[in-house]
Amino acid sequence: MTIINPLGKIMEGIFAVNKPSGMTSRLCLDKVNRILSGAECFKTTLKELAEKRNAGRKSRRNRRCNKLKMGHGGTLDPIASGVLILGVGSGTKRLGGLTNHSTKIYEAEALLGGETTTGDSDGELSLITENDFITKELLEKTTPKFMGTVTQTPPIFSALKMNGIPLYEYARKNIPLPREIKSREVQIYSLDLCDDCLTKVHKYPFLHSKLCEDGTTLVNLLQNNKPLQNHVVSFSKEYLERAKEDSSLSTESVPLRKASDLQQYNAEGYKAPLLHFSATVSSGTYIRSLITDFGRALGSSAYMVSLIRRKQDDWLLGQNTFELSDFENYGEDVWGPILQRVLQGGPQLNIREEMKRAIANKEKEVPPVPHLEKNDEEIEVTPSDEILVTPRSPAKEQ
DSSP: OOOSSTTOOOOOEEEEEEEOTTSOHHHHHHHHHHHHHTSGGGHHHHHHHHHHHHTTOSOSSOOOOOSOOEEESSOOOTTOEEEEEEEEGGGGGGHHHHHHSOOEEEEEEEEETEEESSSBTTSOEEEEBOOTTOOHHHHHHHGGGGSEEEEEOOOSSSSOEETTEEHHHHHHTTOOOSSOOOOEEEEEEEEEEOTTTTOOOSSOOOOOOOBOTTSOBHHHHHTTOHHHHOOOOOOOHHHHHHHHHOTTSOOSOOOOOBOSOOHHHHSTTOOOOEEEEEEEEOTTOOHHHHHHHHHHHTTSOEEEEEEEEEEETTEETTTSOEEHHHHHHSOHHHHHHHHHHHHHHOTTSOHHHHHHHHHHHHHHHSOOOOOOOOOSSOOOBOOTTOOOBOOOOOOOOO
16 A cells, blocks of 8 residues: 655645636635545645644634645636646745746637627627638738737636626626726737638537527627727737838728628527637736637637637646546545655656556556356365365255
8 A cells, every 4th residue: 555645744835737628717626625635645734734723822722624725826717628726735825926927828719700798608699790701811910910918908707806806796796897997918929820720610509699588689789789899909019010110011900790691690500610729828818808809800700619728837738737537536545646746846747647657556456356156056175274164055945
């Protein structure tokens, strides 16, 4: 049996896990916290935490601590998957720097021809535009407009807080914002289009608009809502500087080509052209906002259907990140020693290779189940130690 943390050392630091799509970052954190808090290797850490919390308390009765101090280094949308950096104990103090000052790589997919209230497929259609005029040449011509320093306004459906309350709470409860959402400057270091851009062979159905009580569609009401559609697209500072010297570079906003016939978009099985790219960005960048701006810069619209955070800082998906299933499907004798090495040594360890090896070793430890043949009567055996195994008596009829 593997003895984990034999010296009873405090286990704290940072590590990364692949957050599954369809789960909030908080829920992912809570799932990992619950498993680690129940592990033998974290008993010393919990004891230390309890001592710190009870220090200076006047009450003679000390409180027990059964939950680790943990946090994460940057919220991922529920629709998104990928690298979520987690901190344990003193490691939580390092999360602020990772949240605000780290480079991230995302892979995103979006559908062209529609915009939603949230910027992704979790929202309601708020705009439908034509998309059949979009070519790969137009996509490539639009990409440089967002390379460099870009001013973004965070979406109302985001985890950014105002007066201590997440913006999405204001939106969900239809509460007016105390003040305007401040725009921010972010860096788009690279924006690479994938080869399958504009394909209609994909798994994403186009959203259908809800019907209102009077029989009209919700999108008809929303796309005529001036405050909602009053969206200004910002190009990068670098692009605007180049445009001053190169008259062939356009800085004018392109008029939206609103769809006049919505039937084709509501048709069963309709597939919109795909926008698929990889982007290296600074902290604070909202990929949903980038997609919305990109769609409008084409003279169309777009909403996100998939997002994967491939990398954050030195933590790379598929290499030095745990899977949530590593903790859910295996005991601490498998993941414990690996996690201990990561907390002590950082992101240098290839976790996927180590987990593969640990799982294989674990499977070797399981003894094979002996195959026993059923006989009507056991044979009488008299071993050298004179233990006698007698024949089994026939069962009595009831």
